[in-house]
Structures are given as structure tokens and as C-alpha cells.
Amino acid sequence: MEADDIVLYSLDKPLAIALIAGSVWISVTFIIDPAALLGEYAWLVSEKCFAAAAILIAAWVVSSFVYNFITLYGRWMASKTETDLDDRIVRVLELAARYVIWFIAILMVLQMLEVDITPLVAGAGLAGLAVALAAQDIVSNFFGGAVILADKPFAVGDRIKIDSYLGDVVSIGPRSTRIKTLDHQMVTIPNSMVSSSVIVNYAMPDVKLKIKIPISAAYGSDIKRVKEILIEIGCEAAARSKYVLSDPAPSAYFLEFGASSLDFMLIIWARAFNLAWDVQDYVNTRVYERFAEEGIEIPFPQMDVHVRE
Numbered sequence: 001m002e003a004d005d006i007v008l009y010s011l012d013k014p015l016a017i018a019l020i021a022g023s024v025w026i027s028v029t030f031i032i033d034p035a036a037l038l039g040e041y042a043w044l045v046s047e048k049c050f051a052a053a054a055i056l057i058a059a060w061v062v063s064s065f066v067y068n069f070i071t072l073y074g075r076w077m078a079s080k081t082e083t084d085l086d087d088r089i090v091r092v093l094e095l096a097a098r099y100v101i102w103f104i105a106i107l108m109v110l111q112m113l114e115v116d117i118t119p120l121v122a123g124a125g126l127a128g129l130a131v132a133l134a135a136q137d138i139v140s141n142f143f144g145g146a147v148i149l150a151d152k153p154f155a156v157g158d159r160i161k162i163d164s165y166l167g168d169v170v171s172i173g174p175r176s177t178r179i180k181t182l183d184h185q186m187v188t189i190p191n192s193m194v195s196s197s198v199i200v201n202y203a204m205p206d207v208k209l210k211i212k213i214p215i216s217a218a219y220g221s222d223i224k225r226v227k228e229i230l231i232e233i234g235c236e237a238a239a240r241s242k243y244v245l246s247d248p249a250p251s252a253y254f255l256e257f258g259a260s261s262l263d264f265m266l267i268i269w270a271r272a273f274n275l276a277w278d279v280q281d282y283v284n285t286r287v288y289e290r291f292a293e294e295g296i297e298i299p300f301p302q303m304d305v306h307v308r309e
Contacts, residue, residue: 059105144191216261218297
């Protein structure tokens with residue numbers, strides 16, 4: 001059932017009753033003299049009573065639409081979670097929506113009939129404040145889940161980073177989002193926190209990942225030769241390893257003169273975001289082997305001390 005179907009379903013019975021009531025009211029007020037027909041009860045067909053009936057019918061339509069909307073989409077969202085907490089929340093929202101709408105409609109009717117509603121409004125305000133304070137986290141998480149489903153910053157199976165948490169999305173519920181970290185731990189994050197955080201999605205716009213591997217060589221090494229070796233290792237990884245892409249091609253850069261080393265950066269592209277460690281393991285192993293073959297020293301931190309007499 002789509003939203004337009006819900007609208008038509010909500011208008012079905014109330015619209016029929018409204019047409020019948022409107023026809024009766026027009027007949028009584030414009031064709032027949034209400035005072036002669038109803039006597040002291042002529043006020044029952046007054047404009048105030050007709051407006052009150054219209055408000056009640058409108059409340060019927062709105063409450064039916066909101067109830068069916070929450071039932072359809074709320075239960076659909078809740079069905080995607082493993083626990084039944086979200087199902088209970090949806091049931092509470094269904095009842096609360098109806099009661100709130102009908103309460104507002106009754107207040108409007110009483111005010112139209114010139115009944116003092118100040119005590120009711122004051123009591124409802126206090127009760128509403130208490131409920132709002134108690135349920136603000138639940139409501140904020142529910143709307144946060146709706147924002148995530150509408151905006152779609154990630155999907156189930158994507159690898160994302162939210163604050164300090166890095167992992168794969170397992171489920172997106174109306175109350176929380178669950179990710180499985182690289183340490184195989186399940187992290188449950190409230191949707192209100194997710195919707196207000198900066199999210200890094202490693203699966204968008206596609207699953208390939210740019211990997212930057214820092215490499216250091218000792219002072220005195222041939223810079224051009226080191227870069228050539230790094231490019232050769234990158235091309236070899238793309239040709240022999242199933243983890244590395246040949247397009248974009250690997251690239252190497254001499255970045256800076258370090259405190260104890262010449263610092264380079266090898267840039268290589270992995271086929272998928274979950275292969276970063278495999279690529280780094282392969283490349284680092286080959287760098288160690290090739291540097292040993294070429295006689296290039298891999299430096300370690302050192303300090304030169306000069307003693308003056």
C-alpha cells in the first residue's frame with residue numbers, strides 16, 4: 001500500500017458520512033424551518049454544530065491516515081531489526097497519534113461550543129511535557145532512522161566510519177544502526193548520533209580503495225632508483241595479485257627529507273575496501289625483498305653525537 005492508497009482508504013467512510021450529514025443539514029436549514037421542525041432542539045442543526053461535526057470528521061480522516069501510515073512504514077522499518085523493541089515502539093506511536101489527534105479535535109469542538117477548555121489545556125500541557133521529556137530520545141532516534149533511510153548515506157554491507165567506529169553495516173533500524181568492527185565486535189549506535197555525525201563511506205562512490213603506503217630509504221640512496229623500484233613493485237602487484245588494480249596505475253613520490261631517512265609514498269589501488277591489509281602486506285614484503293637485492297638500506301631512527309674537546 002502506497003501513500004495515495006492510504007489517503008483514499010482514510011477518506012472512504014468519513015467522506016460518505018460527511019456527504020450524508022451535509023445533505024441532511026442543507027435540507028433542514030434551507031428547505032425546512034428548523035424551529036418549526038425541531039422546536040427547542042433547533043440548535044442541533046446550527047452552524048456551530050455543523051462546524052463541530054466537520055472537525056470530528058476531519059479528525060477521523062487525519063487519525064486514520066496517520067495510524068495507517070505508521071502501521072505500514074513503521075512496522076516495515078521495525079521488521080528489519082532483530083529485537084521486538086522497535087515493534088513495541090511502533091504500537092505505542094500508533095495509539096499515541098490517534099489519541100493526540102482526537103484530543104486536539106475535541107478541544108476545538110469544545111471551544112467552538114463556548115466551553116471553557118483552560119483546565120484541559122493546562123493538564124494536557126503538563127502531561128505532554130512529562131511524556132516529551134521521557135520519550136525525547138526514542139523520538140529523536142526514530143526520526144534519525146527515517147532521515148537515514150531517506151538520505152541513504154550508506155546501506156547494509158557498506159564499510160563506514162562514524163566518529164571512532166570503523167566497520168561494516170549490519171542493520172539499519174528505526175532506533176539504532178549496528179556495525180561490525182574489524183575486530184569482530186558489534187557496535188550499536190543511536191540513529192540520532194548517526195544523523196548528526198560525519199560519516200565516511202568506503203563503499204561509495206565505488207568499492208575500490210586508494211592505499212597510501214609510506215616507504216623510507218637511508219640517506220645516500222639513489223632517489224630515482226628507489227622510485228623506479230616502487231613503481232615496479234606496484235605494477236608487479238597489479239599483474240600478479242588479485243587484490244590490486246592496474247587502472248589507476250601505481251605511482252610513487254619522494255615526499256621529504258626525514259630526520260633519519262628519505263621518505264617516499266607509494267600509491268596503489270585495491271579492488272575493494274576490505275583488501276587494504278592484504279595489499280599492504282604484499283607490497284611491504286616485496287619492498288623488503290627488493291631493497292635487500294638492490295642494496296638499499298631501510299633506515300632506523302638514529303642520532304649523530306659530536307663531542308668537542
